[in-house]
Amino acid sequence: MNRKTKARIMDASAIDRVITRIAHEVLEKNRQTKDLCVVGIRKGGACLAERLAKKISEIDGGEIPLGILDITLYRDDLTAIAEQPVVHKTEIGFDIRDKKVILVDDVLFTGRTIRCALDQLIDFGRPKNIQLAILIDRGHRELPIRADYVGKNVPTSVVETIEVRLKELDEVDEVIIMEGEK
């Protein structure tokens, strides 16, 4: 490993502001919380989804169903990756049929993770629509996928990586750009 921190682009309050803004945008676009649900992609997306769902109900008052996806089993690179992925539980304890699903992830990069998540979501039932909320969009898409809600657009080079650290997992809220080979 030969990586170093290039820049700290978001801190705790910046992240919180972004989630508040996205919550408002979601409500603006969907008008009411009825039929709305939030599903996060393990692991970072799951934490953000929980914060977003909480924020939305704070603003609107309604209870927002929250789900977690583990996309390992839908990956298109299972045979190519050297390390064996650890499979975690997918937890969607409600029927997503005819629901408006806000799919949440931390970083949007090639779009492949989102492709997996879309496939998997649809296997749970036919939602009314799926909207994508993202904390960081760093570009370099390999599939025709775009986010409906973006926290921050961060143009990056391919050798850079974005690290989203969240209190629930890393004891601190921040977004870092790292440089160098992984």
Next chain:
Amino acid sequence: MTVWKRKDLLGLETLDAEEIKLIIDTAESFKEISTREIKKVPTLRGRTIVNLFFEPSTRTRTSFELAAKRLSADTVSISASTSSVLKGETLKDTARNIEAMKIDMIIMRHPCSGAPDMLAKTISSSVVNAGDGAHEHPTQGLLDLFTIREKKGKIEGLKVAIVGDILHSRVARSDIWGLKKLGAEVILCGPPTLMPPEIEKMGVRVSYDLREVMKEVDVVNLLRVQLEREKRNLFPSLREYAVLFGLNKDVLKGAKKDLVIMHPGPINRGIELSPDLADGPCSVILDQVTNGIAVRMAVLFLLLGGHTS
């Protein structure tokens, strides 16, 4: 973090506790898939799995087949009556021919102990033992462990009785290995004629008194008694077997309230287990069947997913 590195799953004797836990943990994540509207994930798309069964088995074969299908693998089932074994082809030739068709895994049930070991040495594809002679039945052992952990929250420190024909039982051997490795205490119960010699060396206790055993155990696993054993004078009659080693309400007097009753199936109702208990609240026999699919999905995933073959 333990990583699965083996090509094959031949038995629980060779696995360490961490590997067993990895399979059970993985199975836990897989259990939910079978509750979805679309009970299928694309994980093993394009992989081919052959079920090669030299003994009749509806349950295990169906369970493996569903597990493979729910992971989107293609499956082919070959049973002894349709295979060329009847034409005098050796197991090795059969296996090499199947492998030449570019398959990824063979799941085999065979009446001879050690046949899967031989197969695993012959071919480079993965081999899963679905039961060999009286040797091992690792996925049954794993699903038993999974079910016990699910019901009891743990395995370490539990007392588990295995009752019946230990001598001929591959389930018993896999269960004993798994339970001992995960820290349970194992008590075997059955007539001396159905106890294999020197079994105590596996670290188990042997008892001939089911009533006494039932007073202390948390889990009881009843093995199917094969009707033909009577003819070989291993016990005088099924009637007497049922009296001495059949589990019923009366025998359960003094047993723990939260006792868990297991059976690998198919049950001889009224012989090793009374119908009211088989269908009663202590019985987890159908949970075992449900969990069997999750455990087998985990095994197929660990053997075929996530590494270059």
Next chain:
Amino acid sequence: MNLLIKNGRVIDPVGKLDGIMDVLVEKGKIRRLGKGLKPENHNVIEARGKVVVPGLIDMHTHLREPGREDEETILSGSEAAARGGFSSVCVMPNTSPVIDKEGIVEFIFSRSRQAGLVNVYSVGAVTVGQNGTQLAEIGELKKAGVIALSDDGNPVKNSYLMRRALEYSRMFDLPIISHCEDSDLAADGVMNEGYVSTLLGLRGISSLAEESMVSRDISLAGLTNGRVHIAHLSCAGSVSLIKQAKKNGIRVTAETAPHYFTLTDEEVRTFDTNYKMNPPLRTQKDIEAIKKGLADGTIDVIASDHAPHSEQEKDVEFDNAPFGITGLETSLGLALQELVEEKVLTINQLVEKMSVNPARILGLNKGSLALGCDADITIIDLEREWIVRQEDFKSKSKNSPFIGRKLKGMAVLTISRGKIVYESMA
């Protein structure tokens, strides 16, 4: 061909000889022994640093001809025997057809003459077709030249019949070689009954299956004053039964095979069918008892129980594989390594087990280097280290669990009736 073997350490337990000297062979007989013998028209063999012993005799061999010439023939088996240091072998009658008639004995002898290598002796069947119901024509077999009787491969299950066989064969002074196995107790087993069979879920053969039959045969030998020779003894219980019987003056002799003092049932954990033999490999405790029985004279003979099997028959599931392994080319090496090198037996005692005693039991004018004896001689290099390799086997079959094993000591020259039949002196 006349030979002069110079400067070897000559061991002849019968003549109580053990010293450096020369051996002169003329017209197929031992002519002179002594120091500084001068060659006239003799081929000289320099044997300095090597041991010169009476030709080894394997009294328990399966050469598969007639019937399974794909697995072994009398010719290929003779080549294997010569390489293993044996100048004589005794073939067991469980061929197809069974050696239960004069004509088949003659067939064996005629094939052996064509091979022209080692002496091939024939054991005749006890019962017609070895089927355990009707005595074979033992008198006719004796006339044809058999040197012992056996239903080897199977026990003579019927005790009445075994009694009559022991009584009847007495008038021909033929020993009955008994394959001791109570087949009801053996119960279709495929390996030793014990902890390993329990773990593997393979059907076990209890030691009792052998011991109960040894016990029966000893009693019958005592009753009839017949001669019984216990074949391929495998377990501790049999050793103590025979020891006691010998003390009681019963005419019983016994043999074991090299795998019974080198391998245990632990090997079966690999499911390698080259560890499947009958009787099965037992435990370390049995190995110790067998070594002790060899050392104290309870066990008279080490025989190979050479049992060639084709690869396709052996390369199957453990349950489905036939019993038996080849042994002619590994017996001496294993005995030297495990018994002489490990100081269980002296080389002199080993010569008794592999030459002197077989000759005595079978009534052969062999097993000695005394003047006038058949010039059957084996020269052994005790220091030569070698590795058992499949491609070196002269036997047609390669079913040996010892492939890859490193051994110390081997036969470097084998002479049968004055003729060199194998040589690797270099």
